[in-house]
Amino acid sequence: MTDHTIFQSRRVYYTSLGCKLNFAEMSSLGRQLGEAGYTSIKAGQVPDVCVVNTCSVTDTADKKCRQAINRLVRHYPNAYVIVTGCYAQLKPSEVASLPGVDLVLGANEKFDVVDYLEGRKQAPENRMAISRTGAINTFQSAFSKDDRTRYFLKVQDGCDYCCSYCTIPYARGRSRNGSIASLVSQAKQIAAEGGQEIVLSGVNIGDFGKTTHEAFIDLLGALDDVEAIKRFRISSVEPNLLTEAVIEFVAHSKRFMPHFHIPLQAGSDTLLQLMKRRYDCALFASRIHTIRSLMPNAFIGVDVIVGSRGETPDLFEETYRFLEGLDVTQLHVFSYSERPGTPALTINPVVSPADKKVRHERLQALSDAKWKAFYERHVGESAQVLFEHATREGRMNGFTSNYIRVETAYQPEWVNRLVPMKLGAFSTDGTALMACL
Numbered sequence: 001m002t003d004h005t006i007f008q009s010r011r012v013y014y015t016s017l018g019c020k021l022n023f024a025e026m027s028s029l030g031r032q033l034g035e036a037g038y039t040s041i042k043a044g045q046v047p048d049v050c051v052v053n054t055c056s057v058t059d060t061a062d063k064k065c066r067q068a069i070n071r072l073v074r075h076y077p078n079a080y081v082i083v084t085g086c087y088a089q090l091k092p093s094e095v096a097s098l099p100g101v102d103l104v105l106g107a108n109e110k111f112d113v114v115d116y117l118e119g120r121k122q123a124p125e126n127r128m129a130i131s132r133t134g135a136i137n138t139f140q141s142a143f144s145k146d147d148r149t150r151y152f153l154k155v156q157d158g159c160d161y162c163c164s165y166c167t168i169p170y171a172r173g174r175s176r177n178g179s180i181a182s183l184v185s186q187a188k189q190i191a192a193e194g195g196q197e198i199v200l201s202g203v204n205i206g207d208f209g210k211t212t213h214e215a216f217i218d219l220l221g222a223l224d225d226v227e228a229i230k231r232f233r234i235s236s237v238e239p240n241l242l243t244e245a246v247i248e249f250v251a252h253s254k255r256f257m258p259h260f261h262i263p264l265q266a267g268s269d270t271l272l273q274l275m276k277r278r279y280d281c282a283l284f285a286s287r288i289h290t291i292r293s294l295m296p297n298a299f300i301g302v303d304v305i306v307g308s309r310g311e312t313p314d315l316f317e318e319t320y321r322f323l324e325g326l327d328v329t330q331l332h333v334f335s336y337s338e339r340p341g342t343p344a345l346t347i348n349p350v351v352s353p354a355d356k357k358v359r360h361e362r363l364q365a366l367s368d369a370k371w372k373a374f375y376e377r378h379v380g381e382s383a384q385v386l387f388e389h390a391t392r393e394g395r396m397n398g399f400t401s402n403y404i405r406v407e408t409a410y411q412p413e414w415v416n417r418l419v420p421m422k423l424g425a426f427s428t429d430g431t432a433l434m435a436c437l
Helices: 020-035 059-075 086-090 092-096 110-118 168-172 180-192 216-224 244-252 269-275 281-294 313-324 353-377
Strands: 011-016 049-054 080-085 101-105 143-145 150-154 197-201 231-234 259-265 299-306 330-335 382-392 395-399 405-409 418-426 433-436
Touching: 011 020, 011 059, 020 049, 020 110, 020 143, 020 150, 020 197, 049 059, 049 086, 049 110, 059 080, 059 086, 080 086, 080 110, 086 092, 086 168, 092 101, 101 110, 143 180, 150 180, 180 216, 197 216, 216 231, 216 244, 231 259, 244 281, 259 269, 259 281, 269 313, 299 313, 299 353, 313 353, 330 353, 405 418
Parallel strands: 011 049, 049 080, 080 101, 150 197, 197 231, 259 299, 299 330, 405 433
Antiparallel strands: 143 150, 382 395, 382 418, 395 405, 418 433
Protein backbone atom coordinates (compact mmCIF):
# COMPACT_ATOMS: atom_id res chain seq x y z
CA MET A 1 0.00 0.00 0.00
CA THR A 2 2.19 2.85 -1.26
CA ASP A 3 -0.02 4.96 -3.52
CA HIS A 4 -0.81 8.06 -1.48
CA THR A 5 -4.03 8.57 -3.48
CA ILE A 6 -5.48 5.68 -1.45
CA PHE A 7 -5.51 7.98 1.57
CA GLN A 8 -8.26 10.25 0.34
CA SER A 9 -8.83 12.15 3.58
CA ARG A 10 -5.18 11.83 4.72
CA ARG A 11 -6.22 11.62 8.37
CA VAL A 12 -3.81 10.15 10.92
CA TYR A 13 -4.16 8.78 14.43
CA TYR A 14 -1.02 8.89 16.59
CA THR A 15 -0.22 7.04 19.78
CA SER A 16 3.06 6.86 21.69
CA LEU A 17 3.97 4.59 24.58
CA GLY A 18 6.83 4.73 27.06
CA CYS A 19 9.28 7.55 27.71
CA LYS A 20 9.05 11.29 27.05
CA LEU A 21 11.64 10.85 24.31
CA ASN A 22 9.11 8.75 22.41
CA PHE A 23 6.50 11.48 22.82
CA ALA A 24 8.94 14.12 21.56
CA GLU A 25 9.71 12.01 18.52
CA MET A 26 6.04 11.36 17.83
CA SER A 27 5.42 15.10 17.85
CA SER A 28 8.15 15.53 15.23
CA LEU A 29 6.62 12.75 13.13
CA GLY A 30 3.30 14.53 13.41
CA ARG A 31 4.86 17.77 12.20
CA GLN A 32 6.44 15.95 9.22
CA LEU A 33 3.13 14.37 8.27
CA GLY A 34 1.34 17.68 8.75
CA GLU A 35 3.72 19.37 6.33
CA ALA A 36 2.94 16.58 3.84
CA GLY A 37 -0.79 17.28 4.05
CA TYR A 38 -1.86 14.76 6.68
CA THR A 39 -4.04 15.88 9.59
CA SER A 40 -4.73 14.44 13.05
CA ILE A 41 -8.17 12.95 13.46
CA LYS A 42 -10.76 14.75 15.52
CA ALA A 43 -13.51 13.27 17.66
CA GLY A 44 -15.79 11.07 15.58
CA GLN A 45 -13.43 10.86 12.60
CA VAL A 46 -11.89 7.67 11.22
CA PRO A 47 -8.19 7.68 10.29
CA ASP A 48 -6.63 6.44 7.07
CA VAL A 49 -3.31 5.87 8.85
CA CYS A 50 -2.40 4.88 12.41
CA VAL A 51 1.15 5.42 13.69
CA VAL A 52 2.21 3.63 16.89
CA ASN A 53 5.52 4.53 18.56
CA THR A 54 6.39 1.69 20.93
CA CYS A 55 8.44 1.00 24.05
CA SER A 56 10.30 -2.16 25.04
CA VAL A 57 11.95 -1.42 28.36
CA THR A 58 10.24 -4.42 30.03
CA ASP A 59 8.07 -7.42 29.15
CA THR A 60 5.14 -5.42 30.49
CA ALA A 61 5.94 -2.63 28.02
CA ASP A 62 5.93 -5.14 25.15
CA LYS A 63 2.56 -6.44 26.30
CA LYS A 64 1.08 -2.94 26.52
CA CYS A 65 2.30 -2.22 23.00
CA ARG A 66 0.64 -5.37 21.63
CA GLN A 67 -2.57 -4.46 23.42
CA ALA A 68 -2.49 -0.92 22.02
CA ILE A 69 -1.92 -2.19 18.47
CA ASN A 70 -4.68 -4.79 18.71
CA ARG A 71 -7.05 -2.17 20.10
CA LEU A 72 -6.34 0.18 17.21
CA VAL A 73 -6.87 -2.56 14.64
CA ARG A 74 -10.23 -3.42 16.19
CA HIS A 75 -11.35 0.23 16.26
CA TYR A 76 -10.03 1.11 12.79
CA PRO A 77 -9.95 -2.12 10.76
CA ASN A 78 -9.46 -0.31 7.44
CA ALA A 79 -6.60 1.94 8.55
CA TYR A 80 -3.03 1.49 7.39
CA VAL A 81 -1.12 0.67 10.59
CA ILE A 82 2.54 1.64 10.99
CA VAL A 83 4.46 0.50 14.07
CA THR A 84 7.83 1.95 15.03
CA GLY A 85 9.89 2.54 18.19
CA CYS A 86 11.94 0.26 20.44
CA TYR A 87 9.62 -2.76 20.37
CA ALA A 88 9.57 -2.58 16.57
CA GLN A 89 13.36 -2.33 16.39
CA LEU A 90 14.00 -5.20 18.80
CA LYS A 91 11.25 -7.62 17.72
CA PRO A 92 10.20 -6.64 14.19
CA SER A 93 8.99 -10.10 13.14
CA GLU A 94 6.83 -10.38 16.25
CA VAL A 95 5.31 -6.97 15.54
CA ALA A 96 4.80 -7.68 11.83
CA SER A 97 2.95 -10.90 12.69
CA LEU A 98 0.28 -9.01 14.63
CA PRO A 99 -3.00 -8.96 12.64
CA GLY A 100 -3.60 -5.63 10.94
CA VAL A 101 -0.02 -4.32 11.04
CA ASP A 102 0.95 -3.07 7.58
CA LEU A 103 4.45 -1.66 8.09
CA VAL A 104 7.19 -1.91 10.73
CA LEU A 105 9.82 0.84 10.79
CA GLY A 106 13.02 0.72 12.81
CA ALA A 107 14.85 3.44 14.73
CA ASN A 108 16.55 4.88 11.65
CA GLU A 109 13.56 4.49 9.34
CA LYS A 110 10.77 6.04 11.43
CA PHE A 111 11.63 9.58 10.41
CA ASP A 112 11.16 8.57 6.76
CA VAL A 113 7.53 7.68 7.41
CA VAL A 114 6.27 10.18 4.81
CA ASP A 115 8.52 8.67 2.14
CA TYR A 116 7.12 5.21 2.89
CA LEU A 117 3.54 6.46 2.82
CA GLU A 118 4.06 8.38 -0.40
CA GLY A 119 5.84 5.50 -2.11
CA ARG A 120 9.25 7.15 -2.44
CA LYS A 121 10.67 4.36 -0.28
CA GLN A 122 9.61 0.75 -0.40
CA ALA A 123 9.72 -1.73 2.47
CA PRO A 124 10.76 -5.30 1.67
CA GLU A 125 8.02 -7.86 1.04
CA ASN A 126 8.08 -8.79 4.72
CA ARG A 127 6.85 -5.23 5.44
CA MET A 128 9.77 -4.54 7.79
CA ALA A 129 12.32 -1.78 7.23
CA ILE A 130 14.82 -2.24 10.05
CA SER A 131 18.46 -1.16 10.23
CA ARG A 132 20.88 -3.32 12.20
CA THR A 133 21.84 -1.84 15.56
CA GLY A 134 25.32 -0.79 14.39
CA ALA A 135 23.78 1.27 11.60
CA ILE A 136 21.48 3.28 13.89
CA ASN A 137 23.58 6.42 13.82
CA THR A 138 21.47 9.37 12.71
CA PHE A 139 20.23 12.03 15.10
CA GLN A 140 16.79 13.42 14.41
CA SER A 141 15.80 16.49 16.35
CA ALA A 142 12.47 16.43 18.17
CA PHE A 143 10.46 18.29 20.75
CA SER A 144 6.94 17.97 22.09
CA LYS A 145 4.50 19.83 24.25
CA ASP A 146 2.69 17.68 26.76
CA ASP A 147 -0.89 18.27 27.85
CA ARG A 148 0.31 20.63 30.56
CA THR A 149 2.75 23.52 30.06
CA ARG A 150 6.20 22.04 29.63
CA TYR A 151 8.03 20.99 26.48
CA PHE A 152 10.38 18.03 26.10
CA LEU A 153 13.43 18.75 23.95
CA LYS A 154 15.42 15.82 22.61
CA VAL A 155 19.12 16.64 22.96
CA GLN A 156 20.66 13.16 22.70
CA ASP A 157 19.81 9.63 21.54
CA GLY A 158 21.29 6.16 21.92
CA CYS A 159 23.63 4.73 24.55
CA ASP A 160 27.18 3.37 24.53
CA TYR A 161 26.79 1.80 27.96
CA CYS A 162 26.14 -1.93 28.04
CA CYS A 163 24.43 -2.58 31.36
CA SER A 164 23.88 -6.30 31.73
CA TYR A 165 20.07 -6.08 32.08
CA CYS A 166 19.31 -3.52 29.36
CA THR A 167 18.34 -3.72 25.68
CA ILE A 168 18.09 0.02 25.02
CA PRO A 169 21.50 0.23 23.22
CA TYR A 170 20.19 -2.42 20.78
CA ALA A 171 16.95 -0.53 20.28
CA ARG A 172 18.38 2.99 20.09
CA GLY A 173 21.92 2.52 18.76
CA ARG A 174 25.07 4.45 19.58
CA SER A 175 25.17 7.68 21.57
CA ARG A 176 24.67 10.71 19.34
CA ASN A 177 23.34 14.23 19.70
CA GLY A 178 22.33 17.45 18.04
CA SER A 179 24.60 20.47 18.00
CA ILE A 180 24.37 23.13 20.67
CA ALA A 181 23.48 25.71 18.03
CA SER A 182 20.59 23.62 16.69
CA LEU A 183 19.22 22.93 20.17
CA VAL A 184 19.37 26.59 21.15
CA SER A 185 17.47 27.35 17.95
CA GLN A 186 14.78 24.83 18.89
CA ALA A 187 14.55 26.28 22.40
CA LYS A 188 13.91 29.68 20.85
CA GLN A 189 11.25 28.12 18.61
CA ILE A 190 9.57 26.67 21.70
CA ALA A 191 9.68 30.10 23.33
CA ALA A 192 8.05 31.59 20.23
CA GLU A 193 5.21 29.07 20.67
CA GLY A 194 4.69 30.34 24.21
CA GLY A 195 6.62 27.64 26.04
CA GLN A 196 7.74 28.56 29.55
CA GLU A 197 9.52 25.36 30.60
CA ILE A 198 11.71 22.84 28.76
CA VAL A 199 12.82 19.40 29.98
CA LEU A 200 16.02 18.16 28.32
CA SER A 201 15.41 14.58 27.20
CA GLY A 202 17.42 11.71 25.77
CA VAL A 203 18.60 8.18 26.48
CA ASN A 204 21.87 9.10 28.20
CA ILE A 205 21.94 12.90 28.10
CA GLY A 206 25.04 13.28 30.27
CA ASP A 207 26.92 11.65 27.37
CA PHE A 208 25.99 14.64 25.20
CA GLY A 209 28.61 15.83 22.73
CA LYS A 210 30.13 12.65 21.35
CA THR A 211 29.09 13.31 17.77
CA THR A 212 29.60 17.09 17.77
CA HIS A 213 32.69 17.25 20.02
CA GLU A 214 30.86 19.50 22.46
CA ALA A 215 30.21 19.17 26.20
CA PHE A 216 27.02 18.72 28.22
CA ILE A 217 27.87 21.60 30.54
CA ASP A 218 28.39 23.88 27.53
CA LEU A 219 24.91 22.93 26.28
CA LEU A 220 23.50 23.92 29.67
CA GLY A 221 25.33 27.23 29.53
CA ALA A 222 24.04 28.06 26.06
CA LEU A 223 20.44 27.20 26.97
CA ASP A 224 20.70 29.20 30.18
CA ASP A 225 21.06 32.29 27.99
CA VAL A 226 17.74 31.72 26.18
CA GLU A 227 15.97 34.48 28.02
CA ALA A 228 12.43 33.77 26.79
CA ILE A 229 12.38 30.36 28.54
CA LYS A 230 11.70 30.73 32.25
CA ARG A 231 12.62 27.21 33.36
CA PHE A 232 14.79 24.31 32.23
CA ARG A 233 14.87 20.89 33.85
CA ILE A 234 17.36 18.07 33.26
CA SER A 235 15.95 14.57 32.88
CA SER A 236 17.76 11.45 34.08
CA VAL A 237 21.58 11.73 34.21
CA GLU A 238 23.96 8.88 35.05
CA PRO A 239 25.72 9.49 38.40
CA ASN A 240 29.20 9.34 36.86
CA LEU A 241 28.16 11.94 34.25
CA LEU A 242 26.44 14.24 36.73
CA THR A 243 29.72 15.90 37.57
CA GLU A 244 30.27 18.32 40.42
CA ALA A 245 30.76 21.02 37.78
CA VAL A 246 27.28 20.32 36.38
CA ILE A 247 25.75 20.38 39.86
CA GLU A 248 27.49 23.66 40.67
CA PHE A 249 26.29 25.13 37.37
CA VAL A 250 22.67 24.27 38.16
CA ALA A 251 23.06 25.72 41.66
CA HIS A 252 24.11 29.09 40.26
CA SER A 253 22.26 29.15 36.93
CA LYS A 254 19.56 31.60 35.94
CA ARG A 255 17.02 29.15 34.56
CA PHE A 256 17.91 25.55 35.45
CA MET A 257 15.73 24.30 38.28
CA PRO A 258 16.96 22.54 41.46
CA HIS A 259 15.54 19.23 40.28
CA PHE A 260 17.56 16.06 39.61
CA HIS A 261 16.68 12.56 38.46
CA ILE A 262 19.53 10.12 39.02
CA PRO A 263 19.47 6.37 38.27
CA LEU A 264 20.98 4.32 41.09
CA GLN A 265 19.45 0.89 40.24
CA ALA A 266 21.03 -0.82 43.27
CA GLY A 267 22.50 0.35 46.58
CA SER A 268 25.05 -2.45 46.68
CA ASP A 269 28.44 -2.39 44.99
CA THR A 270 28.15 -6.13 44.37
CA LEU A 271 24.90 -5.66 42.45
CA LEU A 272 26.22 -2.60 40.61
CA GLN A 273 29.15 -4.68 39.36
CA LEU A 274 26.79 -7.46 38.21
CA MET A 275 24.73 -4.83 36.41
CA LYS A 276 27.91 -3.41 34.82
CA ARG A 277 27.11 0.08 36.07
CA ARG A 278 29.90 2.67 35.89
CA TYR A 279 29.95 3.94 39.48
CA ASP A 280 29.79 2.69 43.04
CA CYS A 281 27.68 3.62 46.04
CA ALA A 282 30.33 5.99 47.38
CA LEU A 283 30.27 8.07 44.20
CA PHE A 284 26.47 8.14 44.21
CA ALA A 285 26.34 9.25 47.83
CA SER A 286 28.89 11.98 47.12
CA ARG A 287 26.70 13.36 44.33
CA ILE A 288 23.72 13.54 46.68
CA HIS A 289 25.87 15.27 49.30
CA THR A 290 27.07 17.85 46.75
CA ILE A 291 23.52 18.60 45.61
CA ARG A 292 22.26 18.99 49.18
CA SER A 293 25.19 21.18 50.22
CA LEU A 294 24.55 23.60 47.33
CA MET A 295 20.75 23.25 46.98
CA PRO A 296 19.21 22.11 50.27
CA ASN A 297 15.67 22.23 48.84
CA ALA A 298 16.39 20.43 45.55
CA PHE A 299 14.07 17.65 44.45
CA ILE A 300 16.10 14.45 43.94
CA GLY A 301 14.42 11.48 42.29
CA VAL A 302 16.24 8.14 42.19
CA ASP A 303 15.62 5.08 39.99
CA VAL A 304 16.06 1.69 41.65
CA ILE A 305 15.47 -1.85 40.38
CA VAL A 306 14.31 -4.59 42.75
CA GLY A 307 14.58 -8.30 42.18
CA SER A 308 17.41 -8.26 39.67
CA ARG A 309 19.29 -11.48 39.09
CA GLY A 310 21.88 -11.93 41.83
CA GLU A 311 19.93 -9.86 44.39
CA THR A 312 20.10 -12.06 47.47
CA PRO A 313 18.10 -11.09 50.58
CA ASP A 314 21.28 -9.67 52.14
CA LEU A 315 22.06 -7.58 49.06
CA PHE A 316 18.53 -6.21 48.99
CA GLU A 317 18.86 -5.23 52.65
CA GLU A 318 22.10 -3.48 51.75
CA THR A 319 20.24 -1.50 49.08
CA TYR A 320 17.42 -0.68 51.49
CA ARG A 321 19.77 0.59 54.19
CA PHE A 322 21.74 2.65 51.67
CA LEU A 323 18.59 4.33 50.35
CA GLU A 324 17.18 4.80 53.84
CA GLY A 325 20.24 6.84 54.74
CA LEU A 326 20.23 9.00 51.60
CA ASP A 327 18.64 12.45 51.69
CA VAL A 328 16.64 12.02 48.49
CA THR A 329 13.07 13.01 47.71
CA GLN A 330 11.51 10.10 45.87
CA LEU A 331 12.31 6.61 44.62
CA HIS A 332 11.11 5.39 41.24
CA VAL A 333 10.94 1.67 41.95
CA PHE A 334 10.96 -0.86 39.11
CA SER A 335 10.73 -4.64 39.34
CA TYR A 336 13.40 -6.40 37.30
CA SER A 337 12.17 -7.73 33.97
CA GLU A 338 14.25 -10.24 32.03
CA ARG A 339 15.10 -9.15 28.50
CA PRO A 340 16.06 -11.72 25.86
CA GLY A 341 19.69 -11.71 24.82
CA THR A 342 21.04 -9.75 27.78
CA PRO A 343 24.09 -10.93 29.77
CA ALA A 344 22.07 -10.73 32.99
CA LEU A 345 20.35 -13.99 32.06
CA THR A 346 23.50 -15.88 33.11
CA ILE A 347 23.46 -14.44 36.65
CA ASN A 348 22.12 -16.39 39.64
CA PRO A 349 20.18 -16.55 41.89
CA VAL A 350 16.84 -15.68 40.31
CA VAL A 351 14.44 -13.73 42.55
CA SER A 352 10.91 -15.10 42.77
CA PRO A 353 7.93 -12.91 41.76
CA ALA A 354 6.68 -13.05 45.36
CA ASP A 355 9.99 -11.73 46.72
CA LYS A 356 10.09 -9.02 44.06
CA LYS A 357 6.65 -7.88 45.15
CA VAL A 358 7.61 -7.68 48.82
CA ARG A 359 10.82 -5.80 48.07
CA HIS A 360 9.00 -3.42 45.73
CA GLU A 361 6.44 -2.64 48.43
CA ARG A 362 9.11 -1.97 51.04
CA LEU A 363 10.99 0.47 48.83
CA GLN A 364 7.77 2.13 47.72
CA ALA A 365 6.81 2.69 51.37
CA LEU A 366 10.26 4.19 51.99
CA SER A 367 9.78 6.45 48.97
CA ASP A 368 6.35 7.58 50.14
CA ALA A 369 7.75 8.53 53.55
CA LYS A 370 10.64 10.51 52.05
CA TRP A 371 8.34 12.28 49.56
CA LYS A 372 5.87 13.26 52.29
CA ALA A 373 8.64 14.55 54.55
CA PHE A 374 10.04 16.65 51.70
CA TYR A 375 6.65 18.23 51.04
CA GLU A 376 6.02 18.86 54.74
CA ARG A 377 9.28 20.80 55.01
CA HIS A 378 7.92 23.37 52.57
CA VAL A 379 4.49 23.99 54.10
CA GLY A 380 4.16 27.69 54.88
CA GLU A 381 6.81 28.79 52.39
CA SER A 382 6.32 31.07 49.38
CA ALA A 383 7.17 29.83 45.90
CA GLN A 384 6.77 30.64 42.22
CA VAL A 385 4.32 28.16 40.66
CA LEU A 386 3.99 27.47 36.93
CA PHE A 387 0.35 26.50 36.46
CA GLU A 388 -0.93 23.99 33.93
CA HIS A 389 -3.89 23.82 31.55
CA ALA A 390 -5.54 20.73 33.03
CA THR A 391 -8.35 21.19 35.52
CA ARG A 392 -10.24 18.79 37.76
CA GLU A 393 -13.40 19.65 39.65
CA GLY A 394 -12.64 23.36 39.48
CA ARG A 395 -9.04 22.92 40.60
CA MET A 396 -5.77 23.53 38.76
CA ASN A 397 -2.25 22.23 39.33
CA GLY A 398 1.24 23.54 38.89
CA PHE A 399 4.81 22.97 40.04
CA THR A 400 7.31 24.96 42.05
CA SER A 401 10.92 25.30 40.90
CA ASN A 402 11.84 22.26 43.02
CA TYR A 403 8.98 20.21 41.58
CA ILE A 404 6.47 20.36 44.41
CA ARG A 405 3.02 19.78 42.98
CA VAL A 406 0.60 22.55 43.98
CA GLU A 407 -3.19 22.72 43.78
CA THR A 408 -5.50 25.73 43.95
CA ALA A 409 -8.84 26.99 42.66
CA TYR A 410 -8.91 27.33 38.88
CA GLN A 411 -8.00 30.75 37.53
CA PRO A 412 -7.82 30.78 33.71
CA GLU A 413 -5.48 33.78 33.65
CA TRP A 414 -2.86 31.79 35.61
CA VAL A 415 -2.48 29.03 33.00
CA ASN A 416 1.11 28.84 31.73
CA ARG A 417 2.14 31.66 34.05
CA LEU A 418 4.50 31.89 37.00
CA VAL A 419 2.47 32.98 40.02
CA PRO A 420 3.83 33.66 43.53
CA MET A 421 1.94 31.43 45.98
CA LYS A 422 2.05 30.43 49.63
CA LEU A 423 2.19 26.67 50.17
CA GLY A 424 -0.34 25.21 52.58
CA ALA A 425 -1.39 21.77 53.81
CA PHE A 426 -1.79 18.63 51.70
CA SER A 427 -4.65 18.47 49.21
CA THR A 428 -7.63 16.18 49.84
CA ASP A 429 -6.13 13.32 47.83
CA GLY A 430 -2.68 13.83 49.36
CA THR A 431 -0.90 14.31 46.03
CA ALA A 432 -0.18 18.06 46.26
CA LEU A 433 0.07 21.03 48.58
CA MET A 434 -2.78 23.51 48.63
CA ALA A 435 -1.73 27.05 47.74
CA CYS A 436 -3.07 30.58 47.90
CA LEU A 437 -1.84 34.05 47.07
